[in-house]
Amino acid sequence: MIRRLLPIRDRRLALRRKGATPPWLSLLFRVALAFALIGVALAIFWFDRDGLRDNADGAISFTDVVYFTIITITSVGYGDIVPVSDQARLFDSFLVTPIRLFVWLIFLGTAYDFLLKGAWERWRMKVIQRKLQDHxxxxxxxxxxxxxxxxxxxxxxxxxxxxxxxxxxxxxxxxxxxxxxxxxxxxxxxxxxxxxxxxxxxxxxxxxxxxxxxxxxxxxxxxxxxxxxxxxxxxxxxxxxxxxxxxxxxxxNPASFAGLLLAGSTHGPHIADYMADLAASDGRVALHERRVTAEEVGKPLAAILTGLGLRIYRGTECYGFWQPEVGKLQTGDLVVEIVPKSEAQPVAPA
Missing domain, CATH: 3.40.50.720 (NAD(P)-binding Rossmann-like Domain)
Known part of the structure; x- marks a missing residue:
C-alpha cells in the first residue's frame, strides 16, 4: 500500500505508510497484466482470423495468430526474412518475445516513475487524509x-x-x-x-x-x-x-524527570521503582484519566471503584485527593486514577 515521499522542496506534501505488498509481488502483477493484454489481443485476432492472410501457405492457424499477435504488440518486423515453420514461430513467440516484454516493462516502469507516480502519490495522500481521524x-x-x-x-x-x-x-x-x-x-x-x-x-x-x-x-x-x-x-x-x-x-523535561527518579531513589529504593512502574508499558499499574460517570456524581473521589483516585481536574483547577473539593464529584470532572495494567484504557478525548 505505499509510496515514495516527495521532499518538501518540491512543494508537494505526501503521506505514506509502508504496505504489506512486497516489491516482487508488484512486479509479478505488472508481468501478469502484460500477458493478460496479450491474451485479449490474441482472442481478438483469433475470432477475426478470416481477415488475416498468410503469404507462406494461405492458411491461418492458431500458431499464425499467436505469431501475428506477438509481432503486432511488439512492433517487430522481419521484412523479407519470415519464419514459416511452427517451430520457428513458437520459438520467436515464447522465448524471444518475453525478453522484449521485460525490456518494455523497464520502459513502462520508467514512464510510471516520471509521469504517473506524482498523480498516484497525490491520490494516495487524499485517501489517507480522509481516514485520518482520532490519530x-x-x-x-x-x-x-x-x-x-x-x-x-x-x-x-x-x-x-x-x-x-x-x-x-x-x-x-x-x-x-x-x-x-x-x-x-x-x-x-x-x-x-x-x-x-x-x-x-x-x-x-x-x-x-x-x-x-x-x-x-x-x-x-x-x-x-x-x-x-x-x-x-x-x-x-x-x-x-x-x-x-x-x-x-x-x-x-527529560532531564528533570530523570532527576525525579534519581532523587526519589535516595528516599527509598522502591520509590523510583514505583515511578518507573507507572511510566512503563509493561508495569503492573498504570495512570488512567477519564471523565466522571453519572453514577459517581455526588460521591467522593475515594468512593470510585475503578481504581485509586489521585486527583480531579475541574475546569482549569486541579484538586488532590486530600483536598475538600474532591469530597463531592461533579459532572464534567476529570479523574486521574491508578489502575491495574490490565484495566488501563486509552484516554478519551476531553
Missing part, C-alpha cells in the same frame, strides 16, 4: 519521538494511526518500518500540519530536538487545532514557561 501526530523521530511511538504501539495503539513528521530521510524510513504513516516535511509550516489533519488528531507529540523549533511548532499547531492536547519535549527549564504560553498542554 496521534508525532513530530520528530529521534530518540524521544521513536520511543514515544514504540510505547504507543506497546500500549495497543494501531501503528497506522500514528503519523510521524520529520525532515530526515533516515528517520522517515525508520518510522515507516514500524508501520506508521509518515511525511517528509517541515512541521513548522501550516501546510504540513494541515496535511496530517492535526485538527482531527487525538494528540500531538512534539520532539523536534530544539526548544525553539518545538515551541514554534506548538504555536503553529495550537492555532490550527485549538482543542487538541499537545505534549512537547523541552530540554531547558527556562523554556518550559514559553512552551506552556505557546499552547502546550503538557511540557516534559
Amino acid at each position: 496521534v501526530v508525532v513530530v520528530g523521530y529521534g530518540t524521544s519521538g521513536s520511543e514515544a511511538v514504540s510505547e504507543l504501539i506497546r500500549r495497543g495503539t494501531d501503528a497506522s494511526t500514528i503519523v510521524v513528521i520529520d525532515e530526515r530521510p533516515a528517520a522517515i524510513e525508520a518510522a515507516e518500518d514500524v508501520g506508521a504513516t509518515v511525511i517528509n516535511a517541515d512541521a513548522t509550516r501550516n501546510a504540513t500540519l494541515d496535511a496530517v489533519q492535526v485538527g482531527h488528531a487525538r494528540a500531538l507529540i512534539v520532539a523536534a530536538g530544539r526548544d525553539d523549533t518545538s515551541i514554534l511548532i506548538v504555536l503553529t499547531a495550537r492555532r490550527l487545532a485549538p482543542d487538541v492536547p499537545i505534549s512537547v519535549i523541552i530540554r531547558s527549564e527556562d523554556n518550559e514557561a514559553l512552551a506552556r504560553q505557546a499552547g502546550a498542554t503538557t511540557v516534559i
